[in-house]
Amino acid sequence: MSAAAAPRAGSWRNALFVAPYLAVYLALLLYPLLAGAWLSLHKADLFGGEVFVGIENFQRLTRDTVFLQAVRNTFYFVLLTVPALATISLGLALALNRPTRAAAVFRGVFFSSSVLSVTIVTLIWRLVLIPDGGLIANLLHLAGRPPIPLLSHPDLVLPAIALTTVWWCLGLPMMLYLAALQQVPAELYEAAALDNAGRWKTLTHVTLPSIRRTIVLVVIIQCVLQFQLFGQAQLLTQGGPNGASRPIVLFLYEVGFRRWDIGYAAAASEILFAVILIATLAQYLTSRGKGAER
Amino acid sequence: MARVRLDRLSKRFGAVPVLDDISLDIAAGEFVAFLGPSGCGKSTLLRMIAGLESVDAGQIHIGDRRVDQLPPGGRGVAMVFQHYALYPHMTIFENMAFGLRNAKVAKAEIEARVAEAARILEIERFLPSKPGQLSGGQRQRVAIGRAIVKKPDLFLFDEPLSNLDAALRLRTRLELAQLRRRLDATMILVTHDQVEAMTLADRIVVMSDRRIQQIGTPMEIYARPANRFVATFVGSPPMAFLDVTLNVGADGLARAALADGAGVQTAMPLADLPSSPTWRLGVRPEAAKVVAPGTGLVDAKIAFVERLGDRTLVHLRLADGGALTAEDAGTSRAAMDDIVGLAIDGPVHLFDAEDNAHHPRAPT
Numbered sequence: 001m002s003a004a005a006a007p008r009a010g011s012w013r014n015a016l017f018v019a020p021y022l023a024v025y026l027a028l029l030l031y032p033l034l035a036g037a038w039l040s041l042h043k044a045d046l047f048g049g050e051v052f053v054g055i056e057n058f059q060r061l062t063r064d065t066v067f068l069q070a071v072r073n074t075f076y077f078v079l080l081t082v083p084a085l086a087t088i089s090l091g092l093a094l095a096l097n098r099p100t101r102a103a104a105v106f107r108g109v110f111f112s113s114s115v116l117s118v119t120i121v122t123l124i125w126r127l128v129l130i131p132d133g134g135l136i137a138n139l140l141h142l143a144g145r146p147p148i149p150l151l152s153h154p155d156l157v158l159p160a161i162a163l164t165t166v167w168w169c170l171g172l173p174m175m176l177y178l179a180a181l182q183q184v185p186a187e188l189y190e191a192a193a194l195d196n197a198g199r200w201k202t203l204t205h206v207t208l209p210s211i212r213r214t215i216v217l218v219v220i221i222q223c224v225l226q227f228q229l230f231g232q233a234q235l236l237t238q239g240g241p242n243g244a245s246r247p248i249v250l251f252l253y254e255v256g257f258r259r260w261d262i263g264y265a266a267a268a269s270e271i272l273f274a275v276i277l278i279a280t281l282a283q284y285l286t287s288r289g290k291g292a293e294r
Numbered sequence: 295m296a297r298v299r300l301d302r303l304s305k306r307f308g309a310v311p312v313l314d315d316i317s318l319d320i321a322a323g324e325f326v327a328f329l330g331p332s333g334c335g336k337s338t339l340l341r342m343i344a345g346l347e348s349v350d351a352g353q354i355h356i357g358d359r360r361v362d363q364l365p366p367g368g369r370g371v372a373m374v375f376q377h378y379a380l381y382p383h384m385t386i387f388e389n390m391a392f393g394l395r396n397a398k399v400a401k402a403e404i405e406a407r408v409a410e411a412a413r414i415l416e417i418e419r420f421l422p423s424k425p426g427q428l429s430g431g432q433r434q435r436v437a438i439g440r441a442i443v444k445k446p447d448l449f450l451f452d453e454p455l456s457n458l459d460a461a462l463r464l465r466t467r468l469e470l471a472q473l474r475r476r477l478d479a480t481m482i483l484v485t486h487d488q489v490e491a492m493t494l495a496d497r498i499v500v501m502s503d504r505r506i507q508q509i510g511t512p513m514e515i516y517a518r519p520a521n522r523f524v525a526t527f528v529g530s531p532p533m534a535f536l537d538v539t540l541n542v543g544a545d546g547l548a549r550a551a552l553a554d555g556a557g558v559q560t561a562m563p564l565a566d567l568p569s570s571p572t573w574r575l576g577v578r579p580e581a582a583k584v585v586a587p588g589t590g591l592v593d594a595k596i597a598f599v600e601r602l603g604d605r606t607l608v609h610l611r612l613a614d615g616g617a618l619t620a621e622d623a624g625t626s627r628a629a630m631d632d633i634v635g636l637a638i639d640g641p642v643h644l645f646d647a648e649d650n651a652h653h654p655r656a657p658t
Binding site: 188193201205 | 346366392396440
């Protein structure tokens with residue numbers, strides 16, 4: 001073996017260390033992503049017949065009122081949940097960021113909902129939301145008011161699902177915020193106290209700038225998650241009434257696995273993928289621009 | 295500029311007492327250093343004055359006001375933190391202006407004060423930068439600038455030099471001394487470095503074991519330490535202690551006799567000393583000299599030699615097991631394991647069984 005060949009052989013051996021990850025990444029992420037994009041250009045069903053149709057599936061989608069309603073529903077749902085999740089979990093984290101036993105107990109309580117499966121969560125919230133003997137209906141009854149059909153009113157059904165989702169998803173962002181808050185040096189708060197900063201000034205000028213990266217992270221994670229709403233809508237309302245709570249993923253499911261039109265479903269999924277990508281990229285770029293001098 | 299009065303302050307963290315009955319009076323314009331080893335409570339005391347720690351018992355007065363129940367921002371103090379504690383997301387200008395904005399100082403006044411402080415500290419060109427772009431020494435100046443712009447009644451420094459490297463520390467120490475002349479303010483410095491305390495402070499408060507051990511000017515602390523702790527802690531290398539017995543020497547003055555009978559004449563009348571079962575003789579290195587064997591007080595063996603260039607420190611071991619350090623010329627030819635004579639020509643100190651120090655009467 002020549003002296004020059006030795007390092008090259010070594011670098012091949014180095015590649016072996018990343019090979020297992022690379023194989024899984026290629027087989028389970030990159031290949032399906034490309035295969036999906038390729039599928040979206042075909043008229044295909046689950047039994048095999050595949051005909052190349054170019055962008056016809058996408059053209060059909062732009063005229064499909066059911067799909068367009070699902071897109072509107074999804075954006076509305078993201079708007080309802082992401083800001084609420086980002087702010088409420090921040091409020092909880094700020095309130096529970098102290099070394100007392102009570103704070104530890106409440107951290108556990110608020111996080112506990114996150115470990116439940118979507119089936120349990122929707123079961124619990126069905127008991128809260130149904131007009132026939134549900135918790136909210138009972139409370140309204142005590143106040144002498146008639147029950148509200150939260151899950152069957154087209155204007156109320158998405159807010160009701162959003163409420164369920166916020167309750168379910170609060171735990172993780174709260175934990176992320178808590179971890180970030182505990183990284184803020186105590187000396188900064190002491191300096192702010194000596195600088196005569198009140199509670200609000202300290203929050204806006206010391207705490208929030210210090211955990212800015214985590215706020216961006218939470219918003220991006222929640223965007224990605226909430227754009228993919230499926231389980232809660234499927235289990236609580238099946239997308240009803242009249243499609244008022246059908247999100248994009250439910251549309252995908254219905255088209256792909258009920259009507260077996262998987263080429264069309266793949267095209268819709270590519271659009272969802274692009275939406276999520278653009279939304280998260282935009283947030284990432286704007287936040288990076290602001291903090292660049294750091 | 296304000297007088298500061300601490301009146302019987304006590305503090306405990308849970309069941310652990312950290313400060314016990316601390317009283318101290320600091321004159322307006324005075325520079326006082328709290329000096330002590332880690333864990334002696336000096337930083338806690340400073341933080342209590344700043345309002346960052348609560349006061350369990352006692353009172354704090356700054357000027358004519360009692361402040362121990364006021365929030366930190368309402369006490370008229372400014373503090374320079376050990377790790378600077380600059381706001382990382384704000385520019386240097388914003389860092390310095392933040393406190394003034396909160397105090398509703400007029401915009402023009404803020405700009406003038408920041409500009410003035412930046413000029414004094416030579417940090418003008420960093421004003422638009424963020425702390426992350428500055429070196430440790432530059433950040434330290436910003437931290438001092440942030441304190442200066444507030445024009446506080448009292449400056450508090452919490453180990454401000456401990457994060458700097460040796461050369462920068464020396465320079466910053468000199469600058470701090472100059473700054474002090476210029477600002478004409480009351481200042482408190484917390485440090486574990488006796489050189490900082492000796493060079494900067496008008497008076498040193500030596501603390502150990504939750505209490506004040508001694509309050510005095512740097513030279514008082516050095517020449518007349520109140521007890522064995524202060525004598526050991528201040529001075530480098532520290533004072534050495536030899537077990538002695540006292541008997542009467544010339545003119546009724548006490549004579550301290552070593553185990554082999556050799557005696558050191560002190561300047562203290564024996565009659566003025568209390569009775570004590572045991573006595574120790576305290577000798578600083580500059581009071582002990584190395585001479586030819588047989589010509590000194592006793593002979594001793596050299597355990598170790600440290601050559602510092604301008605002088606040489608000779609660590610001696612006596613026949614009775616006692617150890618002390620003597621100073622010799624820079625050109626000394628003393629070598630390990632040599633037998634030499636020990637001469638004592640300089641002030642010595644006596645310590646009784648309770649470790650209290652006794653010194654000759656101060657010249658009046």
